[in-house]
Amino acid sequence: MIVLGGEERMAISRVFEWSRTDWSVKDIQVGLAGSPYSIPELTESSDRVQALLTNIQTITSSAVVARQDLVRNLKGLGKDLRRVHRVTEIHESNRVEGLGPELLAHTHEILSSKSAADIENELGRFAIIEALRTDQRTRDVLQLHGAKLLADIIMRDSNRQLVEIDVRNMHHMLMGDFRTAGRYKVYCNEIAGAEHVPFTPSDTPAAMQELMDWYGNVREQCLLPPVVAAAAVHAWLAHIHPFEDGNGRVARLMANIIIGSAGLPPLIIRVAGDRNRYLNALAISDQGGDLAPLAGVFLRTLRRAIRDMRNPRWALRIFEEEIRQRAESSYNKWRRSFQRWLELLGGALALHRLAIRTDPEEMISRDGYARIRQRVREGLVVGGIGSSDWYPGSRSYLLLDPADELFRYSRGEPTLSFLVYAPQPWGETVYARMRGRIREILVREDLSEGVVIRELDRTRSLPALEAAEYVAERIALDFRDGLAQARVSIGQRHPSSGYRSPINGW
Missing domain, CATH: 1.10.3290.10 (Fido-like domain)
Structure with a gap:
C-alpha cells in the first residue's frame, strides 16, 4: 500500500x-x-x-x-x-x-x-x-x-x-x-x-x-x-x-x-x-x-x-555538476570549440553580406548539453543569421540537437542545423526546417579534428576555417534563392490583425 x-x-x-x-x-x-x-x-x-x-x-x-x-x-x-x-x-x-x-x-x-x-x-x-x-x-x-x-x-x-x-x-x-x-x-x-x-x-x-x-x-x-x-x-x-x-x-x-x-x-x-x-x-x-x-x-x-x-x-x-562548474569538462571543451567555429563562420558570412548573431548566455547550457548526449531531442535555438539590408524578411535560426545522419561521426556532441521563421495559425512552433543546402554540421570537442558537414547528397570533413568558408558560401546561396524567407502564414491569413514578423527588425 x-x-x-x-x-x-x-x-x-x-x-x-x-x-x-x-x-x-x-x-x-x-x-x-x-x-x-x-x-x-x-x-x-x-x-x-x-x-x-x-x-x-x-x-x-x-x-x-x-x-x-x-x-x-x-x-x-x-x-x-x-x-x-x-x-x-x-x-x-x-x-x-x-x-x-x-x-x-x-x-x-x-x-x-x-x-x-x-x-x-x-x-x-x-x-x-x-x-x-x-x-x-x-x-x-x-x-x-x-x-x-x-x-x-x-x-x-x-x-x-x-x-x-x-x-x-x-x-x-x-x-x-x-x-x-x-x-x-x-x-x-x-x-x-x-x-x-x-x-x-x-x-x-x-x-x-x-x-x-x-x-x-x-x-x-x-x-x-x-x-x-x-x-x-x-x-x-x-x-x-x-x-x-x-x-x-x-x-x-x-x-x-x-x-x-x-x-x-x-x-x-x-x-x-x-x-x-x-x-x-x-x-x-x-x-x-x-x-x-x-x-x-x-x-x-x-x-x-x-x-x-x-x-x-x-x-x-x-x-550539482553545474554548481561545481568543472573546469575542463567535455561540455566546456565542446562549447569553447563551437563558439570559436561560430566566430570563423561569422567572418566568412560577412564576406557574403550576412551577419551571425548569438548571445553567449543563449548558448547551450551544461544541462542541455547533458540531455543531448543522452540523445534527448531538445531543439535548442541559439542564434540566427540574416541581413536586414540585403535580405529583409529572411533569417535562418541556429538549432542544436542530437546528431541525426551524422550520429556515426559524433561522440555525443550536438549537431547544428538551420530553421526558418514559419508560424502557422495555432501551430505549436514558430519554426520549420530550412530546406537549404547544408543539412547538419558537427563541431567536435577538439576543433583541430575538423568539422563534419552533411549536405543532401554527401558528407565531408573539412578543417575548421575551410568548413566555415564552405558553409557560409552555401548559406549565402540559400538566402539568394529565398530558402531563408520567413513564411508568415498568420499575417497572410489575417491581414486585418496588423501582424508583422518579429524578424523584420533584424
Missing part, C-alpha cells in the same frame, strides 16, 4: 480537478471567449488545435504517473528535485531579463543563505528586512524568491482564487524599494524590440480587472486545460504591460501558479535554447492573437521537467 503525503495528495487531486480527457476544439474556443485570443475558423487550424490538446493530455497524464512513481520508489528525492527546480526557475527567470548573477552556482548560494531564510520567515508579515540591503544582483534573486514564495501560497490553497491584489503584491515583493513597486505604471511604457504598444496608464486598471475576472471564471468552471489558461494569462498580462518594470517575471509567476495548481511541474524558460522561441511566441500572441506557440514553449519545458521526475538522480547530478 502506498501512503502519499499531504502535499502529494493535494497535488494529484488538483490534477484531476483541472484535467479532462475529452477536450475538444470547440471547448477551447468557448473557453477563450472574452479574451483577446481565439482559434481561426479554418479546418487545418482545428487539426492543429486537436494535436495540441493531444499533447497536453499526454503530458498531464505523464506528470501524474511520474509524480506517483517519484513518491513510490524514490522517497526523499522529490524534495531535492523541487529544490533544483526552484533554484533553476528563479535563476532563469532573472536571466531572461538580463538580471541576477550570471552563474547558476551564485543563485544557488544566495538562495541557500540566511537572507533567503529570513525572507521566508518574515513573509507572513510581508516584511523585507535588511537581507535586501545588498548588491543589486543578490537583490534580484532574493526579491524574486520572495515573490515566488507568495505565488506558492496562492498556488497551494485550492480554495483560493488568484485576484488582482495578489498580482500587485507579487510585484511589490519582486521590485522591493523600486518607486512603483506594487503599483501600476504611471507613465506610458513600451516593450523593447516589439511593435506592440501597451495599454496607457489610465486604461491599465480596467484591463487588469478584465483579465482577472476572465481567469477567475475559467478557473472556477475549469473551462480550459491549465497549459492553455497559463498561456492566455501570461500573454494577456504581457500585452497589457501593467507595470513600469517586472512584467515578464510577474507573467511567468502567474503562469506557474496556474500550472502548479494543476499538479504540474514548474515552467522554466531557459535563456539557453528557449528564449528565442519564447520571445517569438509572445510576439505572435501580441499581434496575431495566437496562443499555440506560447503553449508549445510551455509544453517543451514541462516535458523537460517530467523527464527530470522520471530520472531524478540524473537531474540532481547534472545540477
Whole structure:
C-alpha cells in the first residue's frame, strides 16, 4: 500500500480537478471567449488545435504517473528535485531579463543563505528586512524568491482564487524599494524590440480587472486545460504591460501558479535554447492573437521537467555538476570549440553580406548539453543569421540537437542545423526546417579534428576555417534563392490583425 503525503495528495487531486480527457476544439474556443485570443475558423487550424490538446493530455497524464512513481520508489528525492527546480526557475527567470548573477552556482548560494531564510520567515508579515540591503544582483534573486514564495501560497490553497491584489503584491515583493513597486505604471511604457504598444496608464486598471475576472471564471468552471489558461494569462498580462518594470517575471509567476495548481511541474524558460522561441511566441500572441506557440514553449519545458521526475538522480547530478562548474569538462571543451567555429563562420558570412548573431548566455547550457548526449531531442535555438539590408524578411535560426545522419561521426556532441521563421495559425512552433543546402554540421570537442558537414547528397570533413568558408558560401546561396524567407502564414491569413514578423527588425 502506498501512503502519499499531504502535499502529494493535494497535488494529484488538483490534477484531476483541472484535467479532462475529452477536450475538444470547440471547448477551447468557448473557453477563450472574452479574451483577446481565439482559434481561426479554418479546418487545418482545428487539426492543429486537436494535436495540441493531444499533447497536453499526454503530458498531464505523464506528470501524474511520474509524480506517483517519484513518491513510490524514490522517497526523499522529490524534495531535492523541487529544490533544483526552484533554484533553476528563479535563476532563469532573472536571466531572461538580463538580471541576477550570471552563474547558476551564485543563485544557488544566495538562495541557500540566511537572507533567503529570513525572507521566508518574515513573509507572513510581508516584511523585507535588511537581507535586501545588498548588491543589486543578490537583490534580484532574493526579491524574486520572495515573490515566488507568495505565488506558492496562492498556488497551494485550492480554495483560493488568484485576484488582482495578489498580482500587485507579487510585484511589490519582486521590485522591493523600486518607486512603483506594487503599483501600476504611471507613465506610458513600451516593450523593447516589439511593435506592440501597451495599454496607457489610465486604461491599465480596467484591463487588469478584465483579465482577472476572465481567469477567475475559467478557473472556477475549469473551462480550459491549465497549459492553455497559463498561456492566455501570461500573454494577456504581457500585452497589457501593467507595470513600469517586472512584467515578464510577474507573467511567468502567474503562469506557474496556474500550472502548479494543476499538479504540474514548474515552467522554466531557459535563456539557453528557449528564449528565442519564447520571445517569438509572445510576439505572435501580441499581434496575431495566437496562443499555440506560447503553449508549445510551455509544453517543451514541462516535458523537460517530467523527464527530470522520471530520472531524478540524473537531474540532481547534472545540477550539482553545474554548481561545481568543472573546469575542463567535455561540455566546456565542446562549447569553447563551437563558439570559436561560430566566430570563423561569422567572418566568412560577412564576406557574403550576412551577419551571425548569438548571445553567449543563449548558448547551450551544461544541462542541455547533458540531455543531448543522452540523445534527448531538445531543439535548442541559439542564434540566427540574416541581413536586414540585403535580405529583409529572411533569417535562418541556429538549432542544436542530437546528431541525426551524422550520429556515426559524433561522440555525443550536438549537431547544428538551420530553421526558418514559419508560424502557422495555432501551430505549436514558430519554426520549420530550412530546406537549404547544408543539412547538419558537427563541431567536435577538439576543433583541430575538423568539422563534419552533411549536405543532401554527401558528407565531408573539412578543417575548421575551410568548413566555415564552405558553409557560409552555401548559406549565402540559400538566402539568394529565398530558402531563408520567413513564411508568415498568420499575417497572410489575417491581414486585418496588423501582424508583422518579429524578424523584420533584424
